[in-house]
Amino acid sequence: MRDFAQAAVSVGAGRVLRTRAVRPGPGSFRLLGWLGRLGTAGIEPLALALDLHERTVYSHLERLADAGLVTRAIGADGGGGVAVLTRAGARACVEQGCSGIVSPRSTAPSSARHGRAVSWVAASAEVRGWRWLGPAELREDERWRLRRDDGARHLPDLGLIYDGQRVAVEVELQPKAPRRVQAILRGYRGLIDRGALTAVTYVTDRPDVAALVRREAQAAMLGSALRVGPLATVIATTRESGERR
Numbered sequence: 001m002r003d004f005a006q007a008a009v010s011v012g013a014g015r016v017l018r019t020r021a022v023r024p025g026p027g028s029f030r031l032l033g034w035l036g037r038l039g040t041a042g043i044e045p046l047a048l049a050l051d052l053h054e055r056t057v058y059s060h061l062e063r064l065a066d067a068g069l070v071t072r073a074i075g076a077d078g079g080g081g082v083a084v085l086t087r088a089g090a091r092a093c094v095e096q097g098c099s100g101i102v103s104p105r106s107t108a109p110s111s112a113r114h115g116r117a118v119s120w121v122a123a124s125a126e127v128r129g130w131r132w133l134g135p136a137e138l139r140e141d142e143r144w145r146l147r148r149d150d151g152a153r154h155l156p157d158l159g160l161i162y163d164g165q166r167v168a169v170e171v172e173l174q175p176k177a178p179r180r181v182q183a184i185l186r187g188y189r190g191l192i193d194r195g196a197l198t199a200v201t202y203v204t205d206r207p208d209v210a211a212l213v214r215r216e217a218q219a220a221m222l223g224s225a226l227r228v229g230p231l232a233t234v235i236a237t238t239r240e241s242g243e244r245r
Contacts, residue, residue: 003065003072024067028060029096032069036085036093037134038122039105040073040115043081045123048242064089073112082112100137110174117171118157120234121203125160127241133159143196144168146187154184156200165198171231172204178216185213185220192225199224205231 024032031050035041047057061083064070069089073082084107085093093101105115125132138144138155143166146154156168168188188200200222202213210228217226 003062022063024060024063024069027056028063029092031057031060032064032085032089033093033096033098033101035070035083036090036098036101037136038115038119039102039135040082040084040112041119041122042079042116043083045116045119045238046083048238049119049123049126051242051245067092071107073107073115074109075112075116076109077113079113079116082116084112084115100134102134102136114171114173117173117203117205117231118169120231120238121158121169121171124234124238124241125158125162127238127245128162130160130162133161143191146184146191148180148183148187150183152183154187160201166196167227168197168200170200170202172202172209172213173206173231175206175209175212178212181212182216182219185217185222185226189220189222189225192222199227201227201229203229203231203234 031046031052034050035046043054043057043061046052047054050057052060061070061072065072067088069086069092070083071086073084075082084105085102087104090101090104105111122132122134133141133144135155135157138159144155144159148154157171158169160167160169168191170184185200188197191197192199202210204210204213210230213226213228
């Protein structure tokens with residue numbers, strides 16, 4: 001498995017980049033603070049969200065990794081590199097005065113893929129100037145927390161706030177049991193009925209998952225409050241918006 005320094009050797013159109021390890025500076029901690037709100041993020045979404053070149057992101061990550069503040073995860077799907085916050089990185093974020101910092105995340109491939117997908121949604125919000133909330137921030141506001149039919153509590157992956165709307169975002173890359181999906185959707189129906197949320201958006205890269213969510217949403221009577229979109233569209237529009245910045 002290549003580390004960040006090795007990954008940075010060839011980034012861009014055939015150019016060779018050799019980075020020199022130095023201590024993290026303000027730019028590195030700015031990146032760490034953004035990553036810290038998610039726990040896991042893709043390299044390209046990080047670059048687009050922070051308006052940086054990918055070579056610069058790799059340089060910052062190399063410094064942070066040398067300091068033990070981040071580590072690298074492998075998605076094993078060709079979807080791009082993934083950075084993961086470490087326990088020391090979470091502590092450093094708090095010491096730097098960052099808010100909304102999450103606990104360290106797993107580096108397993110499935111967790112890396114999910115975290116990277118969530119970071120694409122966060123980056124999409126960032127390049128549009130929308131406010132987004134990560135897991136720690138969502139836990140601080142009960143209006144985002146739903147209670148399923150079986151009594152279990154549930155939070156979305158992200159919360160978006162824009163144009164007077166409060167939209168919960170679920171990133172689903174694997175199918176869940178239909179009964180569980182419907183229980184979550186009924187919980188969202190309750191939050192929307194109470195005015196806590198405006199809508200819920202599901203982002204997925206699988207047509208079967210999209211069909212499952214739409215089917216169970218009918219039983220939950222979500223109607224137009226449900227939005228289902230492909231991850232590929234989120235990625236494409238984020239890249240386009242990033243290029244226009």
